[in-house]
Amino acid sequence: MTPPAFSPTGIRFEKIEKRYGGLYALRRVSLDIAGGECVALAGRNGSGKTTLLRIAAGLVRPSAGSTVFLSGQNRENAAVTRAGFVAHATMVYDELTAKENLLLFARLQGIAGPTARVDMLIHDVGLAERRDSLVRTFSRGMRQRVAIARALLNEPAVLLLDEPATGLDPQGVSWLAATLRRMREEGRTILMSLHGESEISGLATRAIRLEAGSVVADTQTGAQLKSILTFAEA
Amino acid sequence: MATLSNTAVLLGKEVRTEFRSRELLTTTVVFIVMVVVLFSFTFDPTSSESRRFGPGLLWLAFLFAASLMLQPCFLREQTNDTLSALRLSVSDPFAIFLAKLIANTLFLFLTEVLMLPVFAVLYNVHLLAVTPQLALVLFLGSLGVAIPGTAFSAISAQARLRELMLPLLLLPLLTPVLIASTEATAALLEPNPALRKDWLGFLATFDVVFLTALWLFGEYLLEE
Numbered sequence: 209m210t211p212p213a214f215s216p217t218g219i220r221f222e223k224i225e226k227r228y229g230g231l232y233a234l235r236r237v238s239l240d241i242a243g244g245e246c247v248a249l250a251g252r253n254g255s256g257k258t259t260l261l262r263i264a265a266g267l268v269r270p271s272a273g274s275t276v277f278l279s280g281q282n283r284e285n286a287a288v289t290r291a292g293f294v295a296h297a298t299m300v301y302d303e304l305t306a307k308e309n310l311l312l313f314a315r316l317q318g319i320a321g322p323t324a325r326v327d328m329l330i331h332d333v334g335l336a337e338r339r340d341s342l343v344r345t346f347s348r349g350m351r352q353r354v355a356i357a358r359a360l361l362n363e364p365a366v367l368l369l370d371e372p373a374t375g376l377d378p379q380g381v382s383w384l385a386a387t388l389r390r391m392r393e394e395g396r397t398i399l400m401s402l403h404g405e406s407e408i409s410g411l412a413t414r415a416i417r418l419e420a421g422s423v424v425a426d427t428q429t430g431a432q433l434k435s436i437l438t439f440a441e442a
Numbered sequence: 443m444a445t446l447s448n449t450a451v452l453l454g455k456e457v458r459t460e461f462r463s464r465e466l467l468t469t470t471v472v473f474i475v476m477v478v479v480l481f482s483f484t485f486d487p488t489s490s491e492s493r494r495f496g497p498g499l500l501w502l503a504f505l506f507a508a509s510l511m512l513q514p515c516f517l518r519e520q521t522n523d524t525l526s527a528l529r530l531s532v533s534d535p536f537a538i539f540l541a542k543l544i545a546n547t548l549f550l551f552l553t554e555v556l557m558l559p560v561f562a563v564l565y566n567v568h569l570l571a572v573t574p575q576l577a578l579v580l581f582l583g584s585l586g587v588a589i590p591g592t593a594f595s596a597i598s599a600q601a602r603l604r605e606l607m608l609p610l611l612l613l614p615l616l617t618p619v620l621i622a623s624t625e626a627t628a629a630l631l632e633p634n635p636a637l638r639k640d641w642l643g644f645l646a647t648f649d650v651v652f653l654t655a656l657w658l659f660g661e662y663l664l665e666e
Contacts, residue, residue, distance in 0.1 A: 262526075265526075265530060266530065267526050267529060267530065267666060268665075268666050269665060290530070293526070293530060295523050295526060297521075297522045297523035298522045298523075299523050299524055299526055299527035300522060300524065300527070301455070301459065301522070301524055302521070302522065303459045303463060304455070304458070304459065308458075312451065312455050313527060313531050315447075315451045316448050316451055316452070316528070316531035316532050317531050318444065318447075318533075358527065
């Protein structure tokens, strides 16, 4: 694989608030995530994990507060970063082939040499033999591979993943865990929402638990980290 | 520049997916044929009645068909949340609208052109001599339908009762387009055909005003 061309980039959430009418999805959430951290967001359904990730991706505008990407050793430089985002849905077209999907998004993002980049990513995610098959003929695991390839098109320094293991079989989870481990080792910042412990949660270097839109636990130590993720499963 | 290049890429995607599935074109052509044939059976019009009522019936059929065609425009972007992927990829969200409205205009125009010979035969009107002028009216009318139609498709895709919402929002707004297109078409079907520049001017103005509004405010329609 080609060495990544990015510097470690952190994310700072400052007093993020999101309201839908009178309902609070997030209440003054402030977090500082360092470049290269692999953070697991845990919490019950409706706790605000997806909203926080979509705000970080720039898909949802917060009602108050701001999100800043920070790069450089002192993390003082605001970075113009396009984070890679893998949502619960695959975010690719069923009526297009894997290659057509990736080429479409590569061209929209203005990536230089899109065909070579797409060929490399298709090879990396193990879909070389099915590159010209329509995505609608793919299993959930294969679709997730296309989704991850799409998120990596522009070599993002920050990767946001919303329950990436949902619907994957054990082999799919193992492949995803290995892929995320490689990305973590490359120095990418990973922020992912998870439900319970799994091979993937084992990659987390920090766990944050949300409840009713507020941060109620935030830890980097092993035992506590496990308890946060386990509690989320209850 | 990036907007235009993104528009071209997205237009290619719209055309490729449509010609691969042919869902919209097939459904719309069949729908318009049914409406025009049923009208012709109901009224059994003479040649002069056809000239008088035909353009109105034709444009009503186009309008109803357009509301069918525009419905899935943004709805199918929700199936796999591909709209989010597009929003994250394009530098200007207007490119998403521009590509979709160009595709909708092309599909609608193509449907109308395919429909004209059927209309000419069933309603006993002669269209060959005025084909270029009629094509201009059809194009401006289709654009007038597609611009607000694409915008309202984005709104209705996020609403409950979305199947009802689009025609309810769209059809009243398109009344001026219906009147102008019908009048311009009727003038071309007269024994002494004339290209009504006043109605064409009206259609062009309608198109420019709504395209500008979409350019200015379209981004907010895509927000969650």
